[in-house]
Amino acid sequence: MTIKSKLIAILVLLVLILGGISGLTYFRLDSQSPQLRQMKAETRNVAQSWLPLMQAVGDVKTDVFQVWQWLTDISATRGLDGLNDGFDEAKANAEKFSVDLTEAQELATALGLDDVVAALDKVRAAFPPFYETGQRMAQAYIDKGPAGGNKMMADFDAVAATIAASLDDLVASVQELTGDALAGLNQRASQVEDANNDLIRFIIVLTAIA
Numbered sequence: 541m542t543i544k545s546k547l548i549a550i551l552v553l554l555v556l557i558l559g560g561i562s563g564l565t566y567f568r569l570d571s572q573s574p575q576l577r578q579m580k581a582e583t584r585n586v587a588q589s590w591l592p593l594m595q596a597v598g599d600v601k602t603d604v605f606q607v608w609q610w611l612t613d614i615s616a617t618r619g620l621d622g623l624n625d626g627f628d629e630a631k632a633n634a635e636k637f638s639v640d641l642t643e644a645q646e647l648a649t650a651l652g653l654d655d656v657v658a659a660l661d662k663v664r665a666a667f668p669p670f671y672e673t674g675q676r677m678a679q680a681y682i683d684k685g686p687a688g689g690n691k692m693m694a695d696f697d698a699v700a701a702t703i704a705a706s707l708d709d710l711v712a713s714v715q716e717l718t719g720d721a722l723a724g725l726n727q728r729a730s731q732v733e734d735a736n737n738d739l740i741r742f743i744i745v746l747t748a749i750a
Contacts, residue, residue: 561746568739586725589651590718596644597714600663601707603637604670606630608700611674615681615689626678634671653717659710666703673699 541549607630614626641664648656677696681689 557746557749561743564746565739565743568735583725585651586718586721589647590721593644593647593651593656594714594718596640596647597711599640600637600644600660601711603633603640604663604667604703604707606633607637607671608674611678615678618682618685627675630671630674634667637667656710656713656717659706659713662706663703663710666699666706670696670699670703 610626610630610633614624614630617624617626619626641660645657645660648660673692673696677689677692680692
């Protein structure tokens with residue numbers, strides 16, 4: 541074989557190797573497209589559903605706390621010295637509670653989280669007794685002072701404990717499910733990263749051979 545033939549053979553072999561590298565790179569990257577599309581969908585789901593759900597549930601818990609805070613405040617002040625806006629503020633937060641809870645239920649329903657929807661239903665059912673008992677307790681403190689209000693305290697503590705337990709279960713459930721969704725997304729990203737690293741190592745070996 542002449543030198544010219546050897547050079548041509550080497551060049552052909554080099555072209556084949558480089559073509560193989562390009563082809564392999566294309567097919568390996570193309571094989572990752574389904575995973576990348578799924579990651580995109582999961583990321584959008586987390587951003588548009590899971591995180592808003594966590595925010596809505598947090599708002600629901602805050603609303604309940606604010607109702608409790610304003611009713612206990614006016615019970616303590618008995619509405620004296622101009623400190624008489626407790627009922628109005630409690631009502632505003634009660635109305636916000638209804639809005640935030642409805643939003644949370646819509647998000648949970650869209651995600652197919654039946655357990656979360658059921659937990660939200662329990663919170664909704666526990667709120668009216670909590671709010672009504674708190675209003676009666678506050679009014680008793682205003683009308684009759686500690687002698688009248690203290691008699692209502694035990695009833696209010698009982699309904700407050702009920703809704704607090706429902707809220708704790710709800711928050712824990714949503715946090716766990718959201719954590720699972722984020723963990724799944726992170727695992728998928730790690731799989732894509734591992735595949736890319738394998739491809740890079742293979743290309744380096746073929747390039748070194750070339």
